[in-house]
Amino acid sequence: MGVGMEKKDVLAGLAALAQETRLDIFRLLVEAGPEGRAAGSIAEALAVAPATLSFHLSALTNAGLILQRRESRSLIYSADFERMTGIVGFLSENCCGRSASAGACLPVCAPTPEAANSEKTASPRCGC
Amino acid sequence: MGVGMEKKDVLAGLAALAQETRLDIFRLLVEAGPEGRAAGSIAEALAVAPATLSFHLSALTNAGLILQRRESRSLIYSADFERMTGIVGFLSENCCGRSASAGACLPVCAPTPEAANSEKTASPRCGC
DNA sequence: ACGATATTTCTATGAATGTCGAAATGATCT
DNA sequence: AGATCATTTCGACATTCATAGAAATATCGT
Incomplete structure (x- = not known):
């Protein structure tokens, strides 16, 4: 218990990653590491409209794949590595x-x- | 080279797995190992209509996640473990x-x- | 409090997806 | 070849999703 993930959580995670823009976002955050990256910085790096980015960040957050924290005016997002490993583990169970x-x-x-x-x-x- | 997967392949794989019925199918095949399982057997195990199962098996096959071979009247499907590890690797690149x-x-x-x-x-x- | 900046919510629209009954295809066995 | 069994294709339907312009919200610095 605790280690295994619920199927619905895995499903949500996979659905969140199964979209080009979101996969790009997630990989950018994986590369950024625990320090993460501000929303605006992500928008600029990937050239996506702010509204569209926000939509996808919400999707990733709801799926539990990324974490959010505030730093001054910026919202910093970072990958939740623990969740990611949980998804991978579920697939090979x-x-x-x-x-x-x-x-x-x-x-x-x-x-x-x-x-x-x-x-x-x-x-x-x-x-x- | 050759080890790394194309982004579009990873995207296709994730999209294929991001669906409850297909995730169930894939995990059943992961559990079955290289020997795989016949379509009819999968349909019975998961209680899905033959037409629906066929639809999803096509999706998984197109995504390259499962392999197909014939054995008498039955079509046997098995998980493509190599592809799966490629997807996981891409995520952590x-x-x-x-x-x-x-x-x-x-x-x-x-x-x-x-x-x-x-x-x-x-x-x-x-x-x- | 005000102005500036960062991000989200609202709204609308076009496109893709999951489901399954019915019919068609393909393969096997005698 | 004919009968049978396994699986796929077709058709139709309701649902969900990605996108982005415009407006709203939230935070900060002065």
């Missing part, structure tokens, strides 16, 4: 009948180039 | 300004219960 908590079922941690190459030769597999 | 290939930026490999607990105490962080 019970991989090949095993429980995800038993260990790394999917090599989701960025593979080394060598591992990536050997992966190429092997047929699609689950990594179990 | 350039985490906090670093490249994902430099190492595990996000603890996306299922955390041990102990690690999960210590995570609870810390404020949201990126794991870098």
Whole structure:
């Protein structure tokens, strides 16, 4: 309990990320790290209208993927990494009948180039 | 190169998973492993109309998340784990300004219960 | 309090999506 | 070839979503 995420939360998170503008926003915030970035800065970086950005920031916030804090006049948004890992974990739960908590079922941690190459030769597999 | 996924592919994958029925299907196939499961078996397990299931299987297939093969009269579907890891990797690319290939930026490999607990105490962080 | 700046809410519109019954297609077995 | 079984395609419907201009709200600095 506590570790596993509710399906509806995962669904909300995926839906939030399944949109080009929001995916761009989220990746920008992942890159920015915990310090985050102001709404205006995001709007400028991605060249989206303020109203449109606000719409998407709300969507990401409601999905729990990003956090908001105020700093002077600016609203700073940052990625919620904990939530993101929860979503990934949900996807690989019970991989090949095993429980995800038993260990790394999917090599989701960025593979080394060598591992990536050997992966190429092997047929699609689950990594179990 | 070849390891990184195109943004449009990631977007398609996320959109495909951002739907309750399809998420259920995919997780069922993740659990089934490389052996996969027949369309009819999936329809029965999830109690969805054949036409509806077919619609969603097409969506997942087009997104590259699942694979199809024939076995006698049945069409067997299985999860494409390689594609899934590609999507996850894309999300954590350039985490906090670093490249994902430099190492595990996000603890996306299922955390041990102990690690999960210590995570609870810390404020949201990126794991870098 | 006032003016300036940052962001959100309101409103409208065009486009895409999920669902399922009915019919059609494709594959198998005898 | 004919009968049967598994799955897909078609058609129609209601619902949801992305976008952005204009107005409203909130915060700050003086």
